[in-house]
Amino acid sequence: MATTSNQAPQPGRKRPRRQRSTAATVAVTIGKVVGTLLLIGIITAVILICFAARYIQTVIIPQAHIEANFVMDQTSIIYYEDPNTGEYVEHLSLHGDENRILVDYEDIPEDMIKATVAIEDRTFWEHHGVNWRRTLYGVILMFTGQDIQGGSTITQQLIKNFTGYDDVTVKRKIQEIFTALDFEKNYSKEQILEWYLNYIYLGDTCSGVATAAEHYFGKDLSELSLAECASIISITNNPTIYGPNSNVRMTNEDGEVTTGRERNKQRQELVLWTMWDQGIITEEEYQAAVAEELVFVSDVDEEEPATIYSWYDEQVITDVMNDLMEQYGYSELVASDMVYSGGLRIYACVDQNVQSIVESVYSDRSNLELTSNSGQEIQSAIVIVDPEGNIVGLAGALGDKTTNRGWNYASRSRRQPGSSIKPLSVYAPALEAGLITPASVFDDYPVQVLGGSAWPLNNPQTYRGLVTVADALRVSSNPAAVRVLQMLGFENSFNFMQDNFHIDLEEGLEVNGEIKNDLGSSQLALGGLTNGVRVIDMAAAYSVFPRDGLYIESRTYTQVTRIAEDGTEEVILDNTNREPEAVLSSETTYYINDMLKDVVTGGNGATGTAAQISGMTVAGKTGSTNSNTDRWFVGYTPYYTAAVWVGYDTPERIYASGNPAVTMWEKVMSQVHEGLENKDFTQPDGLVTVQICRDSGLRASEACLNDPRGSRVQSMTLFADDVPAETCAMHVSVEVCTDSPVLDSSGTAIEGLYHLAGEFCPREADESLGITEGTVQTIGILDYTRELVGGVSSPDGNYFKSFLDAQGTCDVHTTAPEPVEPAGYDPNSFDITDPSTWPPVNDPRYENFDPENPATWPTPEPEETPGTETPGTGETTTPDTTPAPSPTPAETPGSEPFIPASQ
Incomplete structure (x- = not known):
């Protein structure tokens, strides 16, 4: 029988170690892993939060402010500079083409404000620009892989209208949130609602509730009933679908095809029900509004604008709008309103004389009458810039020009x-x-x-x-x-x-x-x-x-300004400081x-x-x-x-x-340019004129002058550092025979081109051979090799050395010429004073003839002397003595010695 000892362990003996269960070991291990992962997650989250905070601080917040303290009920004016006085004079008062009537908050019916808040942003009066609950819902949608949507308050929607930024991205949503928070710090709820209801698009080119009241019901905004207010604010959800005049046909759940007015009525009833559900209107008001018949006025054809702006004025308007959007982040809608009715002063760069000439030419189609094969009329455009970039x-x-913004x-x-x-x-x-x-x-x-x-x-x-x-x-x-x-x-x-x-x-x-x-x-x-x-x-x-x-x-303008509250002219856009x-x-x-x-x-x-x-x-x-x-x-x-x-x-x-x-x-x-004095462009120092070869670009040689197409030498003015140092080596001198032209494939002589001279081609006149003049000529030909592409020929190809070599030598002078017998010469005709009587050069008897050496002169043949017949013998006796010859001119007493002229 076992007994239990209550004695303490003896010194020197180890206490038995209790074995941990397997489950406990696994639990501890899992705990360590989970703890480590949790710690890593916390650290990661902290790091990400720090990065996010830094990003928001440096990127988002600096872009979160929107300046919206502008007015929309003052006429804007374009000015231009009078070239005679240098003063700016008023050119044009602007009137917008947009279908918009602006109203103050006090003139907006209470029913319109209540309907807007009820259907668009029920917590509008309580939040500070952002509905955090709806925003969180939108974030959850994002992380579950669905589209980012929801969370947009009236303030956020107004910011979209102001900026035109409606891309759905995480960065844009974050930017929108901080912009809305900043916006509500600077502007009241009433001001925000006023801007919103003046800027929302309501179909049929209508912007703002006052315009929609006139367009759809033919009434002033203040005359609208609750039912009509709800109908108009219903359009904001999707003007293409819910606009009363929408021509889009849609099929509902029951398979019925609905019209725009039917869908507008359905949406209107939802707005009214939302107002009743939120306790904004009573049930009696709800029932009465639902039962009220909506009477829409007939569509009104768009009238042509009262003022047709010139092409230049319209470009100024466009450029100012674009710069307002770029510099201030405004939407096109807001920028347009600022230009037309924001009380801006726009200083244009137009030259009225130049623009009037442009318009006179371009408005007259007879200046360019062309029609395409399909019947289109020709079009053209022109832009003229001065040295200052204007x-x-x-x-x-x-x-x-019959329309604006065409x-x-x-x-x-x-x-x-x-x-x-x-x-x-x-x-x-x-x-x-x-x-x-x-x-x-x-x-x-x-x-x-x-x-x-x-x-x-x-x-x-x-x-x-x-x-x-x-x-x-x-x-x-x-x-x-x-x-x-x-x-x-x-x-x-x-x-x-x-x-x-x-x-x-x-x-x-x-x-x-x-x-x-x-x-x-x-x-x-x-x-x-x-x-x-x-x-x-x-x-x-x-x-x-x-x-x-x-x-x-x-640029089309130099500055855009407006009159501030203190009466000073405040610069909105500045184009004057362009380097x-x-x-x-x-x-x-x-x-x-x-x-x-x-x-x-x-x-x-x-x-x-x-x-x-x-x-x-x-x-x-x-x-x-x-x-x-x-x-x-x-x-x-x-x-x-x-x-x-x-x-x-x-x-x-x-x-x-x-x-x-x-x-x-x-x-x-x-x-x-009529009346303007002619002048040239700037000519810097360091220019020199040099003779270059048009075929090599190098200094011209004598061979370049002798090109068979004519001289290829061209005078060109270059800067000294660009003058070529080398002389043209592309032109090489060759001898050709002018009696043997090169023919093309049709048998026509190629201009200036002859076969290469052969050994028998006469290089100079030779009367002994019957040659009156030489036929060998030296020309400059191009020593250039071109790789043929696509079988295309070029006119200079005939003047390449390779082409001329391929034609061979002269086909006329193929053998040595036979000597020609000299014509008879009568030495008795010789007169040293008359070169025409001198002996011919091909007469071998006088090959040593020298006009300056009388010893080489021809000796006249003696004349036959009549003999004396001896009587009875029949013989003639020639005198023993020969008469002395006539003295030469040099020997004539009393005359100067004769010095013959050189030949």
Whole structure:
């Protein structure tokens, strides 16, 4: 039998360790894991909270404030500067086209306010801008993968109307919350409701409840009944669905098709029920309002606006609105109201004389009468910029302007610029990088075969062969532009266009599953940009050239102000502090100006000769697309830069003689420059004139002068550092025989080209051989090898040494000529004073003849002396003595010795 000992353990003996159960061990382990995870979660949460707090403090809160202390019941005025006095004078009072009647809070019916609060934000009078319960619900939806929705108070909805920001993202919701909290600190509930009810959109172009009252019920806002108030506020949920005049047909749960008015009535009853449910109205009021018939007035046709703004005035309005939205975060709706009725003073840059000329030309369609194959009338736009970057004249379309805020081709359309892009994307950046000079030579010949055809094409579809950069620009060579671009590099060109000329280009755009961008030859060298370019941007970019390399952002206004409460003029927008940006060197701008002048005055293939203005320096560049759907001319003088686009609204091929954009440019700019003194562009120091070879770009040699096409030597003015040090080695001298012309495939002699001289071709006259003159001539021929592309020939190919070598030598003088017997010579005719009587050079008897040596002169044959017949013998006796010869002139007594003339 076991016994239990109560004695304490003996010293030196270990107490038995109690074994922990498996469950306890697992529980402890789980506890440790959970505790660790909890600790990690807490630490992570703290870190995230710190990051969130920092983000809110540095990013959200600085953007949370909205300045909304503006008025909407004062006329805004546009002013322009009088060029004679320098003073600003009133030009135009603005009246908005928006269908809006503004009302004060006191003039809004109580039923409208109650209906709004009941259906839109029942806790409006209690919260401080945010309904936290509804906001939390929206966050839960977000974390459960559903759409972020709900939580928007009237204050938050007003902020959306003010800013136009309605994208549903976490950042936007956070921004909206803090903006609403800040907003309610600065503005009263009544002011918020007043703005909200004046700005909500209620369908049929109606903005604000007062406008909707007039439009739908033909009543003043104060005359609306409870039922009518509920009907109008019902539209806010979705004007397309609940607008009384909505033509959208929808099928309800019962399969019935409902109209807009039926859906408006259903929504109105929900608003009324909500008001009754919240105790805002009694049941009797609810029943009476539901039973009341809603009588909508007939639709009213929109009337034409009383004032049609000019293209320029409309651009000013657009620019001010855009700047208000960008600088203050206002929505388009708010910015529009500020411009039209916010009491603004807008100081425009328009030159009234220039604008009146623009309008007179562009309002008259007879100045450009073209119709497409589908019947479209031609369109055009022009923008004129002065040296200070002011847009002084503008037209957004052709023909009479009959509407406001219509489509403006000058500032809204993006069209393909064609070759007008070349000075911006190819030649200016290549000059700036030191890769080329105007004397550099490139081959106007296809670069590659693309789609089975030689590419790129020229317009017209011919090639010229080797050309200088100056000539390539003058005739708008596409292959030369591509070759320069390849030397420059696509990215360098792309970045230069964006950074220096501020032309927006496309880095990557998916179109039908294909990524398109502007990093390519077709885009940058030929002007086939993915999104095109605006007329207003082309004018600003080209104005860099006459401005000696300075880019200034173009503007239509200098300042926008308003009269503050203390009577002072407060600046709202300021365009006066624009720092010019140096984007080109004086060397580059000189070269571009000089070459683009040649586009207008150069002739011989120059593309812009129709832009000449009598007595005025003009430079510019034409542009057209391969399909000829867009035509451009961007030209400038020392006074103004103007860009002109011509095309159809829906792109179609333009069939016209010449470039119609040049025609419109000249019609406007010739009048703009009347009475202005001619002057040239800036000419820097350090220029020298040098004779260069047009085929090599190097210093001209004698062989360049002797090119069979005519002299290839050209005078060119370059900066000293750009003058070529080497002499042309491309032209080599060869001997040809002019008796043996080279024939083309049709048997016609190729101008100036002959077979190489052979050994028997006479190099000089030789009477002994019957040769009166030599037929061997020295010419300069091109020692240049071109790789043929697409079977295309070029006119200079016939003047390559390889071509001439292939023709062989002279086919006329193939054997040595036979000597010709000299004609008889009578020495008795010799008279030293008459060279015509001297012996012929091919008479071997007198091969040593020397006019200065009498010993070599011909000796006259003795005359036959009659003999004396001896009588009876029949013999004749010759005298023994010979008569002395007549003395020579030198021996004549009393005369000076004769010195014969040299031959």
